Amino acid sequence: xxxxxxxxxxxxxxxxxxxxxxxxxxxxxxxxxxxxxxxxxxxxxxxxxxxxxxxxxxxxxxxxxxxxxxxxxxxxxxxxxxxxxxxxxxxxxxxxxxxxxxxxxxxxxxxxxxxxxxxxxxxxxxxxxxxxxxxxxxxxxxxxxxxxxxxxxxxxxxxxxxxxxxxxxxxxxxxxxxxxxxxxxxxxxxxxxxxxxxxxxxxxxxxxxxxxxxxxxxxxxxxxxxxxxxxxxxxxxxxxxxxxxxx
Amino acid sequence: xxxxxxxxxxxxxxxxxxxxxxxxxxxxxxxxxxxxxxxxxxxxxxxxxxxxxxxxxxxxxxxxxxxxxxxxxxxxxxxxxxxxxxxxxxxxxxxxxxxxxxxxxxxxxxxxxxxxxxxxxxxxxxxxxxxxxxxxxxxxxxxxxxxxxxxxxxxxxxxxxxxxxxxxxxxxxxxxxxxxxxxxxxxxxxxxxxxxxxxxxxxxxxxxxxxxxxxxxxxxxxxxxxxxxxxxxxxxxxxxxxxxxxxxxxxxxxxxxxxxxxxxxxxxxxxxxxxxxxxxxxxxxxxxxxxxxxxxxxxxxxxxxxxxxxxxxxxxxxxxxxxxxxxxxxxxxxxxxxxxxxxxxxxxxxxxxxxxxxxxxxxxxxxxxxxxxxxxxxxxxxxxxxxxxxxxxxxxxxxxxxxxxxxxxxxxxxxxxxxxxxxxxxxxxxxxxxxxxxxxxxxxxxxxxxxxxxxxxxxxxxxxxxxxxxxxxxxxxxxxx
Ligand code: SF4
Numbered sequence: 001x002x003x004x005x006x007x008x009x010x011x012x013x014x015x016x017x018x019x020x021x022x023x024x025x026x027x028x029x030x031x032x033x034x035x036x037x038x039x040x041x042x043x044x045x046x047x048x049x050x051x052x053x054x055x056x057x058x059x060x061x062x063x064x065x066x067x068x069x070x071x072x073x074x075x076x077x078x079x080x081x082x083x084x085x086x087x088x089x090x091x092x093x094x095x096x097x098x099x100x101x102x103x104x105x106x107x108x109x110x111x112x113x114x115x116x117x118x119x120x121x122x123x124x125x126x127x128x129x130x131x132x133x134x135x136x137x138x139x140x141x142x143x144x145x146x147x148x149x150x151x152x153x154x155x156x157x158x159x160x161x162x163x164x165x166x167x168x169x170x171x172x173x174x175x176x177x178x179x180x181x182x183x184x185x186x187x188x189x190x191x192x193x194x195x196x197x198x199x200x201x202x203x204x205x206x207x208x209x210x211x212x213x214x215x216x217x218x219x220x221x222x223x224x225x226x227x228x229x230x231x232x233x234x235x236x237x238x239x240x241x242x243x244x245x246x247x
Numbered sequence: 248x249x250x251x252x253x254x255x256x257x258x259x260x261x262x263x264x265x266x267x268x269x270x271x272x273x274x275x276x277x278x279x280x281x282x283x284x285x286x287x288x289x290x291x292x293x294x295x296x297x298x299x300x301x302x303x304x305x306x307x308x309x310x311x312x313x314x315x316x317x318x319x320x321x322x323x324x325x326x327x328x329x330x331x332x333x334x335x336x337x338x339x340x341x342x343x344x345x346x347x348x349x350x351x352x353x354x355x356x357x358x359x360x361x362x363x364x365x366x367x368x369x370x371x372x373x374x375x376x377x378x379x380x381x382x383x384x385x386x387x388x389x390x391x392x393x394x395x396x397x398x399x400x401x402x403x404x405x406x407x408x409x410x411x412x413x414x415x416x417x418x419x420x421x422x423x424x425x426x427x428x429x430x431x432x433x434x435x436x437x438x439x440x441x442x443x444x445x446x447x448x449x450x451x452x453x454x455x456x457x458x459x460x461x462x463x464x465x466x467x468x469x470x471x472x473x474x475x476x477x478x479x480x481x482x483x484x485x486x487x488x489x490x491x492x493x494x495x496x497x498x499x500x501x502x503x504x505x506x507x508x509x510x511x512x513x514x515x516x517x518x519x520x521x522x523x524x525x526x527x528x529x530x531x532x533x534x535x536x537x538x539x540x541x542x543x544x545x546x547x548x549x550x551x552x553x554x555x556x557x558x559x560x561x562x563x564x565x566x567x568x569x570x571x572x573x574x575x576x577x578x579x580x581x582x583x584x585x586x587x588x589x590x591x592x593x594x595x596x597x598x599x600x601x602x603x604x605x606x607x608x609x610x611x612x613x614x615x616x617x618x619x620x621x622x623x624x625x626x627x628x629x630x631x632x633x634x635x636x637x638x639x640x641x642x643x644x645x646x647x648x649x650x651x652x653x654x655x656x657x658x659x660x661x662x663x664x665x666x667x668x669x670x671x672x673x674x675x676x677x678x679x680x681x682x683x684x685x686x687x688x689x690x691x692x693x694x695x696x697x698x699x700x701x702x703x704x705x706x707x708x709x710x711x712x713x714x715x716x717x718x719x720x721x722x723x724x725x726x727x728x
Contacts, residue, residue: 013663016713017673018706023713039717042666050656052617054639054648058660065664147619176576180616186649187614188698189263193580194616195703223703226688 001112001123006036006075010066010113012084012215013045019215025242026080026116033124040069046084051091052181063092064102070113071105076123077113080238081214082145085115090148115145117213117237121154128161128241135233137167137240138207140198140221141174142214155213155237162240170210171201179220195224202232209233211240248649255587255610262581268404272582275403279573282511283624289513290503300504301627303497304564307458307489311555311563314458314491315546321461325523327542332365338547339370342450342483345543346376349481351447355439357467357475358382359452360398360567361487361547363589364602367450378450379442381471383435390417396583398590399509399569404582407431439471449475449539453486455501455566456544458493462522463544466506466515473517482524482539488551489563501566504626508568550602558637562597564627571621571631577614586611593621593631600638609647612638651695670715677708 007030011023023039030037047062066088070077079085089110096106120126139159145151159167178184178194185191198221202210208231212218215236222234248256262268287293307314319329332338346354354371356362356378368378368389380389384401388394391413395401402410411425414434424434451472455464463484465472476482492498498520506512525538554560572578572592583591588599588608596615600608612635621631642648662669680689684707692700699705711719 011713017677017708020709020711020713020716023717027717039714041714041718043714044663044666044669045659047660047663050660052636052639053652053656054612054636054641054643055656055660056640056643058656061660062663069666143616143618143620147623174620176616176618176620178576178616180618182652183613183616185696185698187259188701189260190577190580190614191616192702193263194576197576197580219706220703223688223699223705226704227690227702 025238028242080116086144086148117154135208138205262585276573286507286511318458335365354448355446356450357472449479508570508626
């Protein structure tokens with residue numbers, strides 16, 4: 001796609017409510033690229049909790065709402081979450097396939113929706129400047145971005161550019177942290193055991209911060225780290241790129 | 248919560264509390280998953296091979312009736328007896344009848360998941376036929392009166408010491424006879440050899456059957472499969488309805504993937520292709536020196552044909568390689584027994600409810616974080632997460648699962664489609680939780696959400712949402728370019 005001048009930000013419900021600083025970091029990075037960033041006021045949740053829970057009708061309702069909100073403008077949509085981007089890109093067109101009023105618009109939205117790092121690398125061809133100092137970072141590859149959108153290189157490329165050798169992959173970077181939305185509540189024991197393995201890997205990495213493209217995983221991992229009194233910080237990749245946490 | 252759900256949650260809790268299990272799983276699943284990655288690295292275009300295998304399986308399942316007809320004709324022409332078993336009970340009755348009619352009192356059996364599924368050993372036992380498992384893992388399972396916990400490695404939950412102790416207790420082995428794995432294997436082999444010689448019937452599964460030749464393909468890594476299918480006078484092969492490929496060339500494609508995905512081998516140690524029973528001497532030639540006099544093929548439906556043409560039909564492409572178990576982080580933490588059925592792991596979470604209905608198996612589709620590792624590893628690219636999602640939707644439509652969620656989710660959807668209300672309630676919830684939190688964290692969530700905070704904290708929402716801040720032109724996050 002040609003380089004756009006304007007983008008819409010679908011910030012995701014978790015960033016909106018729990019991590020507004022990540023949203024600001026995303027805006028800062030995009031604006032620094034000379035883009036005009038709009039944040040549609042009426043955006044809410046992409047519907048993934050309902051979809052993954054088997055509540056298809058409820059998911060469809062939320063999908064329609066999001067399609068409406070993001071179709072007011074034809075601008076590309078940037079989502080700082082592989083999971084929510086995957087929902088819009090892959091699930092919306094299926095969910096709304098039989099809905100005459102929405103099917104075409106859902107496909108159109110899917111075609112212009114990008115996960116944040118994917119947008120930076122594949123569309124804007126950003127190569128951020130190296131930061132000589134900063135925390136040692138360990139990268140966790142969030143599942144839906146990795147396997148749904150194929151985000152293998154994009155986040156790593158950006159992190160390596162900024163942090164160089166200070167950034168490594170977590171051991172078992174692509175193994176799920178156990179979040180899985182309602183799974184973390186419905187099968188809390190299994191989820192917590194998966195989290196414990198992830199936290200072992202973080203400890204093993206010796207990093208100061210664990211970085212991911214999705215705050216859902218970071219919320220889960222961060223909650224486990226905090227419970228254990230760990231000093232390792234969970235950071236969204238946008239926070240690294242915006243320099244907002246390079247203290 | 249239904250009794251079945253409660254049982255599932257209990258067995259999960261037990262599995263999680265078992266450090267011994269975790270160690271055993273770490274060892275084997277890690278090795279198998281590592282082996283797979285290496286084995287796939289040796290084929291130039293593994294992706295294309297997977298696509299081809301998927302096409303073969305998809306085509307076969309889409310035209311299953313034709314392929315089964317063709318198979319029956321070809322196998323019958325080769326002297327096999329083909330029997331159709333609509334249910335598990337039909338299948339066991341057929342095998343029992345064959346055994347009875349031939350006065351069989353001892354049968355040896357090689358590893359087969361479908362015979363576990365139909366509980367054949369119990370049925371034969373009740374009919375006075377002793378069944379001896381001849382696969383080492385299954386032999387151990389039988390001796391321990393246990394159940395297999397993996398479709399390829401049945402005793403993945405046990406350590407070498409567990410097996411050594413079992414052999415000492417149950418078979419009177421001396422410590423030096425079970426000192427290491429080769430000794431254990433040799434001991435089992437000596438024990439089994441006698442049984443092979445006396446058995447009147449050999450029972451096997453079928454990995455894949457070839458429609459146009461009527462052949463059966465069996466892959467094993469121990470010689471037991473070969474003995475089971477050649478030594479006894481009668482061979483009974485039990486196969487799931489879907490285990491068919493159109494031609495030998497198709498078999499070649501699938502086998503390359505099966506061995507690699509199952510055990511990381513380019514080819515399993517023993518790949519047997521059996522076409523008909525032993526051919527007797529005729530005027531044209533001397534006949535074959537070994538093989539059974541009779542070969543019976545029992546084709547088991549047991550719920551499979553119900554899936555044809557439906558949204559879960561894709562699970563019938565499965566070649567039971569076990570790769571999705573080895574890669575699955577959930578399986579890795581709870582092992583196979585916790586899943587309750589014969590088929591554990593992601594594949595089991597689709598197959599058990601798929602074949603046997605959701606009433607008893609409604610929890611399994613939810614026992615996944617939907618990470619998608621299984622879909623990535625599956626040699627025939629079965630979209631397991633999608634099938635799990637489909638089953639989840641069925642559980643919701645059938646009003647199964649937690650009642651609170653049936654209220655909460657539609658409510659959440661109603662709120663999330665009313666942005667003004669959504670923002671207002673979000674701010675209210677933020678204010679309330681800030682009153683209960685410390686330093687930006689909650690260490691206890693209310694109601695069913697408290698399951699989250701048993702082992703992790705939950706962040707307190709921000710006082711103002713990002714969207715609200717952004718639109719109020721709050722100070723933006725600075726950069727340090
Ligand atoms: S679902 Fe795929 S990976 Fe799992 S056992 Fe079947 S073929 Fe193997």
